[in-house]
Amino acid sequence: xxxxxxxxxxxxxxxxxxxxxxxxxxxxxxxxxxxxxxxxxxxxxxxxxxxxxxxxxxxxxxxxxxxxxxxxxxxxxxxxxxxxxxxxxxxxxxxxxxxxxxxxxxxxxxxxxxxxxxxxxxxxxxxxxxxxxxxxxxxxxxxxxxxxxxxxxxxxxxxxxxxxxxxxxxxxxxxxxxxxxxxxxxxxxxxxxxxxxxxxxxxxxxxxxxxxxxxxxxx
Amino acid sequence: xxxxxxxxxxxxxxxxxxxxxxxxxxxxxxxxxxxxxxxxxxxxxxxxxxxxxxxxxxxxxxxxxxxxxxxxxxxxxxxxxxxxxxxxxxxxxxxxxxxxxxxxxxxxxxxxxxxxxxxxxxxxxxxxxxxxxxxxxxxxxxxxxxxxxxxxxxxxxxxxxxxxxxxxxxxxxxxxxxxxxxxxxxxxxxxxxxxxxxxxxxxxxxxxxxxxxxxxxxx
Amino acid sequence: xxxxxxxxxxxxxxxxxxxxxxxxxxxxxxxxxxxxxxxxxxxxxxxxxxxxxxxxxxxxxxxxxxxxxxxxxxxxxxxxxxxxxxxxxxxxxxxxxxxxxxxxxxxxxxxxxxxxxxxxxxxxxxxxxxxxxxxxxxxxxxxxxxxxxxxxxxxxxxxxxxxxxxxxxxxxxxxxxxxxxxxxxxxxxxxxxxxxxxxxxxxxxxxxxxxxxxxxxxxxxxxxxxxxxxxxx
Amino acid sequence: xxxxxxxxxxxxxxxxxxxxxxxxxxxxxxxxxxxxxxxxxxxxxxxxxxxxxxxxxxxxxxxxxxxxxxxxxxxxxxxxxxxxxxxxxxxxxxxxxxxxxxxxxxxxxxxxxxxxxxxxxxxxxxxxxxxxxxxxxxxxxxxxxxxxxxxxxxxxxxxxxxxxxxxxxxxxxxxxxxxxxxxxxxxxxxxxxxxxxxxxxxxxxxxxxxxxxxxxxxxxxxxxxxxxxxxxx
Numbered sequence: 001x002x003x004x005x006x007x008x009x010x011x012x013x014x015x016x017x018x019x020x021x022x023x024x025x026x027x028x029x030x031x032x033x034x035x036x037x038x039x040x041x042x043x044x045x046x047x048x049x050x051x052x053x054x055x056x057x058x059x060x061x062x063x064x065x066x067x068x069x070x071x072x073x074x075x076x077x078x079x080x081x082x083x084x085x086x087x088x089x090x091x092x093x094x095x096x097x098x099x100x101x102x103x104x105x106x107x108x109x110x111x112x113x114x115x116x117x118x119x120x121x122x123x124x125x126x127x128x129x130x131x132x133x134x135x136x137x138x139x140x141x142x143x144x145x146x147x148x149x150x151x152x153x154x155x156x157x158x159x160x161x162x163x164x165x166x167x168x169x170x171x172x173x174x175x176x177x178x179x180x181x182x183x184x185x186x187x188x189x190x191x192x193x194x195x196x197x198x199x200x201x202x203x204x205x206x207x208x209x210x211x212x213x214x215x216x217x218x219x
Numbered sequence: 220x221x222x223x224x225x226x227x228x229x230x231x232x233x234x235x236x237x238x239x240x241x242x243x244x245x246x247x248x249x250x251x252x253x254x255x256x257x258x259x260x261x262x263x264x265x266x267x268x269x270x271x272x273x274x275x276x277x278x279x280x281x282x283x284x285x286x287x288x289x290x291x292x293x294x295x296x297x298x299x300x301x302x303x304x305x306x307x308x309x310x311x312x313x314x315x316x317x318x319x320x321x322x323x324x325x326x327x328x329x330x331x332x333x334x335x336x337x338x339x340x341x342x343x344x345x346x347x348x349x350x351x352x353x354x355x356x357x358x359x360x361x362x363x364x365x366x367x368x369x370x371x372x373x374x375x376x377x378x379x380x381x382x383x384x385x386x387x388x389x390x391x392x393x394x395x396x397x398x399x400x401x402x403x404x405x406x407x408x409x410x411x412x413x414x415x416x417x418x419x420x421x422x423x424x425x426x427x428x429x430x431x432x433x434x435x436x437x438x
Numbered sequence: 439x440x441x442x443x444x445x446x447x448x449x450x451x452x453x454x455x456x457x458x459x460x461x462x463x464x465x466x467x468x469x470x471x472x473x474x475x476x477x478x479x480x481x482x483x484x485x486x487x488x489x490x491x492x493x494x495x496x497x498x499x500x501x502x503x504x505x506x507x508x509x510x511x512x513x514x515x516x517x518x519x520x521x522x523x524x525x526x527x528x529x530x531x532x533x534x535x536x537x538x539x540x541x542x543x544x545x546x547x548x549x550x551x552x553x554x555x556x557x558x559x560x561x562x563x564x565x566x567x568x569x570x571x572x573x574x575x576x577x578x579x580x581x582x583x584x585x586x587x588x589x590x591x592x593x594x595x596x597x598x599x600x601x602x603x604x605x606x607x608x609x610x611x612x613x614x615x616x617x618x619x620x621x622x623x624x625x626x627x628x629x630x631x632x633x634x635x636x637x638x639x640x641x642x643x644x645x646x647x648x649x650x651x652x653x654x655x656x657x658x659x660x661x662x663x664x665x666x667x668x669x670x671x
Numbered sequence: 672x673x674x675x676x677x678x679x680x681x682x683x684x685x686x687x688x689x690x691x692x693x694x695x696x697x698x699x700x701x702x703x704x705x706x707x708x709x710x711x712x713x714x715x716x717x718x719x720x721x722x723x724x725x726x727x728x729x730x731x732x733x734x735x736x737x738x739x740x741x742x743x744x745x746x747x748x749x750x751x752x753x754x755x756x757x758x759x760x761x762x763x764x765x766x767x768x769x770x771x772x773x774x775x776x777x778x779x780x781x782x783x784x785x786x787x788x789x790x791x792x793x794x795x796x797x798x799x800x801x802x803x804x805x806x807x808x809x810x811x812x813x814x815x816x817x818x819x820x821x822x823x824x825x826x827x828x829x830x831x832x833x834x835x836x837x838x839x840x841x842x843x844x845x846x847x848x849x850x851x852x853x854x855x856x857x858x859x860x861x862x863x864x865x866x867x868x869x870x871x872x873x874x875x876x877x878x879x880x881x882x883x884x885x886x887x888x889x890x891x892x893x894x895x896x897x898x899x900x901x902x903x904x
Contacts, residue, residue, distance in 0.1 A: 082608060084643075090786075129538075300645035308777065310645070314552065
C-alpha cells in the first residue's frame with residue numbers, strides 16, 4: 001500500500017545520521033522531525049536564521065519573534081543559535097548542512113528538480129530553494145510519485161521551470177525509495193509495503209533501473 | 220617654523236567635522252585624537268574591530284583583549300561596539316568611515332601614495348592600508364615634507380611601490396597644507412607659521428600650484 | 439559619541455521621495471519595521487521599489503503600502519500570501535522580481551561590505567541565470583551577482599542605543615542586519631531605546647556607524663502568521 | 672544537540688598533517704589560540720602553510736612554530752615584529768605572501784559563506800593586482816579575489832558551549848569568527864566552556880555548526896604587545 005505523508009517522512013528519517021545538521025522544507029519534509037530514530041542526534045536549521053530548532057511551543061508560549069521558514073511559531077532547544085539571513089545561507093552554501101529535505105513538483109532522472117513555478121499560475125517565488133539545491137551535498141526529495149492528474153513526477157526531463165540541475169541524489173515517494181545516477185537514471189532501492197515493482201515501473205516516466213532484489217521498506 | 224608631530228596632528232584635527240567616523244593610522248595620525256576641537260563629536264574606528272575607541276587605559280586597567288590596530292592597549296567609550304575583521308573592512312569599503320588619516324613615505328601630485336614597502340629592506344606588509352586608501356572617500360596624509368635624506372616626499376610620481384592610486388586628496392606636512400588636484404598637482408593652501416612659500420616650493424618636487432594669498436595656519 | 443536619535447517615524451523618513459528604492463527588513467511578518475511602514479503610508483510616497491524578502495499580507499506589513507499603490511516594484515524571494523499583491527501583479531500594475539533568498543541576503547550583505555559583485559552557485563541552470571555571467575569555480579558553475587543599491591533601509595531591532603547600535607531578538611533578526619548595513623541612509627525602529635553605554639559592546643549585532651536615524655517605535659503589533667502549538671502532555 | 676567537546680588541545684589536533692594549510696586566528700598576540708599553538712609545536716607537524724594576519728613575536732604566538740621551522744609559508748597582512756621570522760624570510764627558508772588586511776578577512780569570510788570569489792577595490796594599481804582580473808564597477812576598478820581553502824582553522828574564543836557555539840571578547844574577536852566559519856575542520860579553544868543552554872542564543876558570534884571540536888584551554892598567558900597607559904589625573 002502506498003505510504004501516507006507520515007510514512008514518507010518516517011522513511012526519510014531513517015536516512016538521518018548522528019551529528020548531521022538538517023534543513024527541512026515546508027510540507028512533508030517538516031514531518032521528518034517527528035521520526036528521529038533513537039540514538040541519533042541531529043540539529044535542525046531553518047534558513048530564516050536558527051540552528052537547534054525545537055518543536056512547536058505550548059499554547060500561550062508562542063513568540064512572534066521565533067518562527068521557522070514556514071512562518072510557524074517554534075521553540076529553540078538548548079545549544080541553539082540565532083543569526084542573520086546572510087550567515088544562514090552562508091552555512092548552506094559552504095556545505096555545513098549535511099542534509100536538505102524538500103518537496104518537488106518534478107524530478108528528472110539526471111537529478112534536476114522543479115518545485116517553484118507553474119507557468120500560467122501565480123508565482124510565489126523560489127524562497128531559499130535555489131540556494132539549498134545549488135549547494136547541498138545531500139538532497140532528498142520527498143513527494144508523491146504521481147501528481148493529482150495521475151501523471152508521473154519522475155521524468156526523463158522536467159517540463160516545469162527548474163529550481164536546480166543535477167542536484168537530487170535520492171527521492172522518497174509514497175511508492176518507493178530511488179537513488180539517482182545521472183548516467184543511468186532512477187535506481188529503484190525499496191518498495192513501499194505491498195507495492196509491486198510493476199506499479200513503480202508503470203508510474204515512473206523517466207529512466208528506471210531495477211536490479212536484483214528490491215526489498216520492501218521497513219518502517 | 221616647521222611644525223612638530225603634534226602640530227601636524229593639531230592642524231589635521233581642524234579638518235574633523237561633527238558626526239564623522241574616523242580611522243587614524245599609526246604614528247602622527249594617532250595623535251590627532253588628542254586635539255579634537257570643542258563641540259565636535261567624532262568616533263574613532265580601529266580596523267582590528269572597534270568603533271568608539273577611547274584613550275589609553277589607566278595603569279593597571281589594561282586589557283589584553285582590547286587593543287587598537289597598532290596593538291596598543293586602549294579603552295572603549297560608551298556607545299562603542301566590537302566586531303570582526305570582515306565587518307570592520309566592510310564598513311571601510313562601504314565608505315561608512317568619513318575620514319582616514321595615515322602616514323606616507325611618498326605622495327604624488329596625482330594623489331598616489333606609497334607607504335608600505337622599500338625594495339631591499341625587510342617588508343612588513345601593507346596591513347589594512349591598501350583597503351583604506353582604495354575605499355576612503357576622504358584621505359589625509361600626515362607626514363614630513365622631506366625624508367631623512369632631505370629629499371621631497373611630494374613627487375610627480377612615486378618611486379616606491381604603491382599602496383594606492385589617485386586616492387589622496389589632502390596632505391598636511393610640517394611645512395604646509397596642500398590639496399591634490401590630479402589635473403594640476405599639489406595646491407598650496409596654508410603655510411606653517413613662519414615658513415615661506417619659497418621654502419615650500421624648494422622642497423616640493425611634484426607640480427605645485429601657488430595661487431593668491433597663502434595664509435599661515437592658525438593652530 | 440555620535441547621536442542618531444530622532445523623535446519618531448515621520449521625522450525619521452525625511453528625504454524619502456517618490457521613485458526611490460527602499461530595503462525593508464523582516465521575514466514574513468517577523469521583524470518588520472511596523473512603525474516606519476505606517477508612517478510611510480501616511481506620507482503617501484509613491485512609485486517605490488522595495489527590496490524585501492516578502493511582501494506582507496493583506497492589511498499588514500508591506501501589504502499596507504500595496505493597498506495604497508505606493509509600491510511600483512517588489513524585489514523578493516517569496517510573495518503572494520496576499521490577495522492584493524496577486525491582483526496587482528497579475529494586472530501588471532506591480533512589477534515583481536524574484537531572487538533566490540540566499541542571493542537576496544548576500545546582495546544586501548555585499549552592499550554593506552563594499553563588495554560590488556560576487557559569485558554564487560544559486561540559480562545556475564534556471565531562469566534566474568538568464569543574461570548573467572557564468573563562471574566555473576572548483577568545477578562548479580556560479581553566477582555573477584551584484585550588490586544592491588538602496589536609497590534607504592528601513593529596519594526593526596529589539597534594542598538600540600543613542601549611538602545607533604542595534605540588537606535583534608530571535609528570528610526577527612533575518613534580513614535586518616544586512617539591510618541596516620546596506621542602506622545609503624538607514625533608519626532603525628527599536629522596541630527599546632536605551633542610553634549609550636547600556637548595551638554590551640560585545641553583543642551588538644549592527645554597529646551604530648551603519649545607522650543614521652533611530653527611534654523607539656510607538657506601537658508594535660507583532661502579528662503571527664502561522665500560530666502553531668503543541669498540546670501540553 | 673550535537674556535541675563538539677574534546678578533551679584537550681592535543682586530541683583536538685588529530686588529523687593535522689605535514690604540508691597542510693591552517694588558518695590561525697588573532698590580531699597581533701590578541702585572540703590567538705595559545706593552547707593549540709603549543710600543542711602543534713609538541714606534535715612537530717611540519718611544512719605548514721599558515722593563514723594568519725600576523726606571525727607572532729619571537730617566542731610567542733606563531734613565533735613558537737617559526738622557531739621550530741614548522742611553517743613553510745605565511746599568508747599575512749603584516750609581519751616582522753619578529754627577528755626569527757625576518758631571518759628565515761631573508762634566507763629564503765620561509766615563503767611569505769602579503770595580502771591587504773581587508774582582502775585577507777574577506778577571503779576567509781567568503782570561504783565560510785560558500786562564495787568562491789568576489790571583487791574588491793583594495794590593491795588596484797599596486798603589485799597586489801599583478802596577474803589578477805580587473806573589472807570596473809561603478810566606474811571604479813576592482814580586483815577579483817578568491818576564497819581561501821584551509822584544511823584546519825585554529826581559533827580562540829572567550830566562551831563556548833558543548834554545541835560549539837562561540838562568543839568573543841573585545842578586539843580578541845578580529846579574524847577568529849571568519850576563520851572559524853572557513854575551516855574544513857575548525858578547532859576552537861575557549862577560556863570558559865559551558866553547558867549547552869547557558870549562552871544566550873541571541874549573542875552567539877559563531878554558531879556551533881561551524882565548529883568541529885571545542886575544548887577549554889588549560890592556560891592563557893594573553894601577552895600584551897604594546898602596553899600603553901595614561902596617567903591618572
